[in-house]
Amino acid sequence: MTYILGVSAFYHDSAACLLKDGAIIAASQEERFTRKKHDASFPKKAIDFCLKEAGISIDDVSLITFYEKPFVKFERIIDSIKNTVPFGFLFFKKAIQSWVKVKLWIPSIIRKELNYKGKMIFSEHHEAHAAGAFFTSPYKESAIVTVDGVGEKACITIGYGKDNHVKILKEQHYPHSFGLLYSAFTQYCGFKINSGEYKLMGLAPYGKPIYKKQILENLVSISKKGEVSLDMKYFSFDVGKTTINNHFCSVFGRPARKAEEKMSDFYCDIASSIQSVTEDFMTILLEYAKEITKSENVCLSGGVALNCKANGELLKRNIFKNIWVQPASGDSGGSMGSAFVGYYNYLKKERKQIEDSLKEQIYLGSSFSDFEIEKVLKKYNIVYDKKCDLDLLEVISEELKNKKIVGCFQGRAEFGPRALGNRSILGSPLYVDMKEHINMKIKMREGFRPFAPVVLEEKKENWFEMEDSSKYMLFTFKGKNKNKIPSCIHEDNTARVQSLQKKDNEFLHNLISIFEKKTNCPILINTSFNVRGEPIVNSPFDALNCFFRTHMDVLVLQNYVLFKENNKKPHKQFLKKIDFELD
Template identity: 80%
Template sequence: MSYIIGISAFYHDSSASLLKDGEIIAASQEERFTRKKHDASFPKKAIDFCLEQANISIEDVSLIVFFEKPFVKFERIIDSLKNTVPYGFLFFKKAIQSWIKIKLWIPSIIKKELNYSGKIIFSEHHEAHAAGTFFTSPYKESAIVTIDGVGEKVCITIGYGKDNFVKIIKEQFYPHSIGLLYSAFTQYCGFKINSGEYKLMGLAPYGKPIYKDKIINNLVTISEKAEVTLNMKYFSFDKGKTTINKLFCDFFGEPVRESEGEMTSFYCDIASSIQSVIEDFMLKLLIYAKEITSSNNVCLSGGVALNCKSNGEMLAGKVFENIWVQPASGDSGASLGAAFVGHYNYLKNKRKILENNLNKQIYLGIGFSNLEIEKVLKKFKITYYKKENDDLLEIISEELKNKKIIGCFQGRSEFGPRALGNRSILGSPLFEDMKKHINIKIKMREGFRPFTPVVIEEKMKEWFLIDKPSKYMLFTFKGKNKYKIPSCIHEDNTARVQSLHKEENQFLHSLISRFESKTGCPILINTSFNVRGEPIVNTPIDALQCFFNTGIDVLMLENFIIFKEENKTISDKLIKDIDFELD
């Protein structure tokens, strides 16, 4: 048997993935174990989990693939700073330390951390993204579009995948990056880069795109072939400083919004404007990709591919007959792509097309048995009830009907940025004030943030303008009955839909069905089980801490139910200050 580990590390969202003869056995972000959001450190804990899940040791691993080529990236950084002397000197002085100590010695670090003596190879960053999306797709051949901030030197690639090989056809190079342009506006609106881009997307429907022309006439030029040229006088990321500069702020006439400051209509309009620019650009990019590949299919990856509003517009544009977006499109998913580069491009193995199924694509993290969970509950002297599935469904659906908020912890945790039912907070979408309540009282985050409706797949067309399943929360669709489910339809009457088939998550499907029998609504609110700045919960203790430190009413840990009102006195170890760094 052939075991391959893919690693993504040392930038943001470090992760590890394990393949066994081309099948995904396990994958997880390091942040889930360290509890440090977007953890960039070497993913030792994630690798240990992958090995344990497969019941193997490091000696059984025949190949390790790192997700990018550090020397190529280092060369780009040196060239960039050299071209901006003397402005980039202080950044260079700071950055060089981490490169000399860590980032140029990846093979040595892998061997030392893992006690590994086997083969290590490197993929290119965009090659890993391309492989990750194509080899998880259901297509035998496809155009491949990867778009992010920057890899080693490349910001956008168009490629082509067929059978067991992916090839990059077209590249666009740093610093002219549409991803970095979007991040610049993320910073301008007071959100954290590489973390808050989805907030910018969520804010956009509250404004109007009145600055769109100003952006495309002054800050960025986009050709008919979707080639990007930034007007670099407005940006500072090439000098190693803040992404935007004083000229940028002067151009729009307002300062950078304070991270916890007032959200005025100006910043809403800015968000709407840059979101519209991105949507137009992505359609143009797909048209060009179609032209040079002649494929009917397209696979998307990279951080920008997580912009579900843009994805929804691309789907509606029907440039390609079929669109696949890798569920873990950001750098966390690049570890999986790197492993596929090793399995297919390097070892030349025959292609196995994976099932488009949550269990095969998403539920790849750690899980816990009832026995393991009960030990934790007894240790902390928690009052709990153990119920068989039918009783569990009845109790939880009734609580949801009565406006209670449920923490749901079941099965293996999700890989990637979305919670799709196994580490989720669930609520009823029928109450108009539920969105504000969960955002502010439970998630402790901005009130404008939208929630996903998870809907029974057979009923999705009755509630949304949707003609294909949307399993991974990667596309937005227009709602048909906003007045019935007001708390999960966004300001622009769209929703980031998760459609659910019974075979993919039988418990959640049954719970929604039971809720429908009581209310007539086959939909629940689904949001990730965490608070702002915290990684999604990974273990029973993580879940208990989040439960007892928020306004969640009921916690379900596999077959156990815990009611907040019955646990007034609990261990100090489960009470903590919410001290996560705000995203």
């Protein structure tokens, strides 16, 4: 048996993924265990989990792969500093400390932390993204497009995958990065970069793209081949200060919004404008990828591939016959991609198709037995009931019908940024004020943030303008009945839909089916089980912590159900204040 351990670390969203003969055994982000969102540290806990899940030790691992080449990245940073002398000195001082202490010694750190004596290789960052997208796709051959902030040097790549091999055909280098352009607008609108980009996307429908012309005339030009050219006069990320500067702000005549400042129409229009530029850019890039690969299929990866609004537009524009977006397109997914690079590009193994299902692609994290769950409940004197599946579904559906908010903790945790039913907060979409209620009382986040609907696969076309499945919540679609489900249709009448087949999550499918019988609605609101600034819950203890610190009404831990009203005096452990860094 061939076990390959893929690792991503030391930038953000550190993670580990374990393959056994090309099949994904386990994958998880380090943040789920450390409870530090976007944790960049070496993913020792995630690695330990993966090995335990497979029932092996580190000695059984044939190959460890790391998701980028540190020395190539260091070379790019040194070149960038030389090009910005003397303005880059402070950046150099900060960067060199990090590299000298940690990043130049990654091979030694991996061997020491894991006591590993076997073979180790390093993939390129965009190669890992490309492999993660293609080898999880249902296609035998495909164009591959990757767009993110920056890897070693590449920011945008076009590749091609066939059978068991992935090859990068075209690439564009730092600093001309569309991902960093989008992050600049993230900062300008008052959100945290490498964390708040999805907020910028959620804000866009509240505005109009009236600043699109200013963006294209001043900040960026885009060629017919999707080549990006930034005017670096307006940016500061290359000298290590903030992403933007006063010149950037002068283009729009307003300063950057301060974090937590009340949102104005101006910043809504800014968000709408850069979102429109993003959709046009991705269209041009995919058109060129189609031209040079001649494929009918395309796989998308990198952080920009998580822009589900742009993905929804790409679907409508029919550039490719088929589009696949890797569910874990960010840096955490680099651990999976680098493992595939090791298995296919390095070991030359025969291609094994991975099933297009939540169980194979997403449900790859931690799980807990009934014994482990009950042990935690008893330890903290929780009042609970244990119910058989049918009784449990009946109780939960009735609570949802009556406007209760339910935390749902089932089976294996999801890998990547989306909660797709196993670590989710569920609510009824039928109430006009449900969106505001969950945002303010449960998630503790901005009121403009949208919620995603999970709909029965067989009923999706009655409620949304969609023909294909959308299992991973990575595309937006127009709603058909906004007046009936007002809490999960966004300002522009779109929704980030998850369509659910019974084979992918029988528990959630049955729950929605019973809810439909009670309400004539085959849809629930599905949002990740966490509060703002906190990673998605991983363990029963995490779930209890989140439950008692919010206005959630019901918590379901597999077949165990507990009600807030029956647990009015929670254990002191759940009364301790936890400050999560706001994103």
